[in-house]
Amino acid sequence: MTSRNNSLGKQSVPFLCVKYFFLVLVSCVFLFPIYVLLITSVLPNTDVGMKVLWPQYINLKPYLAFFQNSNYLLYTLNTLFVAIMNIGGVCIASSLTAYALTKLNFAGRDVIFAMIMAVVLLPSTVLSIPLMIIYRVIGWDGTLFPLWVPMWLGGGTMNIFLVRQFMRGIPNSYTEAAKLDGASNFDVYLKVILPMVKPILVYLAVTGFIGNWNDFQGPLTYIGTVKGSESQWTLSLALYKDFLTAEGDRRANVQAAVGVIMMVPCLVLFAFFQRQIMEGISTVGVKG
């Protein structure tokens, strides 16, 4: 079994050194934007836009500026609300729909699945303008509703598809056994199916949170285009509205600090659910 030994790596020391050198070098390249974001966020005001590669001293006032601005507290709460409501919608609505499509037998099931598959590849962006017209009519323009209510109606067709793929792997004998014990359809969903699809739901919840937390196009179209809707802004929208001006250039350090603060929840989630995210990515790519 010499080949096995080779492939498992009894490598020479110089070879290992070169390998690690390149691994670190590529890491430095990829981490460059994060490094600049951090550096910019602690620049003293006098250093902003002054051709500095390194701050004269570490200035934490930009972070203070975020926490002292009550508007930004509100934007944070808005963003958090939207992200959490989306998680709920994805987990509950998509799993219920996928459950019905895989484990229940009823008239019209295949038609409904075909309908879901027909819109799964339809990019929502091409519908954002007519959707805005609808939201204007029902008075949802300039509110947070457009950012989360649609998620509760079905939970997103792509999510349904992914959960369904996952559920198909669960043998029907599980659900039939539970039914023989007198469990209702909903009991089977809650007690048998839901615990078994937890991995894919965790993946969808975490990536859904990160996606909605950072979403820009939705808030800009449905809230940002409406005058007097400042109280409904999310962090992404506020960054765009507050800092994309000549005056904003002079506050590049505060802008970067907001970016760093926005990144923290995503980093924490990524750290906690790293294994599920990596596994989820492979499932999605293979089945999607």
Added chain:
Amino acid sequence: MIVHKRSLTKEEKKEQRRLFFKKNAPCWIYVAPVILGIILFTILPMVISLIYSFRGYYNPENRGDKAGGFTFDNFAYFFKPGVAYGLETFLKSISVTFSFTVLSLALQIIGSYAVALFLNQKTKGIKTFRILYYLPNLIPAVAGTMLWANMTSTRGGYLNTLLEAVGLPPYTWYESPKTVLPTLLFINIFSWGGTAVMWLAQMQNIPQEMYESADLDGANYFHKTVKITIPMSTAMMFYVIVTSMIGGILAFTNVKPLYDKFQEPNLNFIVVYIYNLAFGGGVKNGMSKACALSWILFLIIAAMTFLLFKTSKKWVYYGEEA
């Protein structure tokens, strides 16, 4: 044996219908939300979009707009030269969107695949490096775009300061029409880590025995990559191509703030163009024209996706059971 089918009496039909509902209605409750969602947030907007693109939409914020009879004007506008947001803008928008999509896709696939091959080795601490490579994808999109806008500034931006520090001449980045596309492609490099993680996930699903039997045949690293790793990654490759292509054509968050800041026609990607038509107020019946352009965009995406799926049968390997 011949069974004579007796026509059912009214009572029996009623009973049948009752049983049918009794059996199916509880299940329909589960799928009712998704049907309602598709009707309200997909079919209804599509119908509205069709109506407005062929008639016109009265925009309360734009007093010149009014709805009229059936017309092709909203589509024809994009082929009319010499008007604001007309043919010239349309052609420019199409060309910048597609040159970015195609070039970034090609570079990203080659580059990120190389990174993944590089990361796909049994070395101590490799998991840490995988996480490090993925991290730039966690920068909030808007914050990232605006950070790059600051970094590429020719007046004290970080990149030119860095170039100066190592003795290289400054670059114009977004501030010259010629360097906009190269700058976008350069910045795209930092998202390769995320794609590399996807490749890696697939590479790790390749059965180890394949490599072991190749080793017995005396295959080297290059042979194993070309004959095993790459063919076994085609399913993921197809997924990455489809999603990146659609993502590139629909690019918005990574260009809209830049377009606003630099007012550069080379940054006027199709979706930015649609947005500015609808909400910019610079053109009459802008909402209707935005709906019309959304349909053109939709047809382009549908055609390209269809073509990709058509060709996929020739080169995508989905495993034995498929």
